[in-house]
Amino acid sequence: MHNLEKIEKKKEQRNLFDKKIFFFLLFSIFYSLNANAQCAMCRASLESNGDTSQAEAVNDGIVYLMAIPYILVAVIGIFIYRMYYAKK
Known part of the structure; x- marks a missing residue:
């Protein structure tokens, strides 16, 4: 027992x-944290016309595109972790 x-x-x-x-x-x-993920050239070209809302939208898009690979790696890591400990 x-x-x-x-x-x-x-x-x-x-x-x-x-x-x-x-x-x-x-x-x-x-x-979420406020992040500035644009390269310097993208930011300069988008802010040169004075419309910062478009620059912010591009910045948000870059952040979302960057997050997807990290989420996929985390899911795969959890899957491997569970497979490893299920065998024990």
């Missing part, structure tokens, strides 16, 4: 760890 208790305790710890990871990822996705 002692081994069964150890197994149950490990499952509880893993579930707690999974919940922490889930909430961290959820918080990371919805928490």
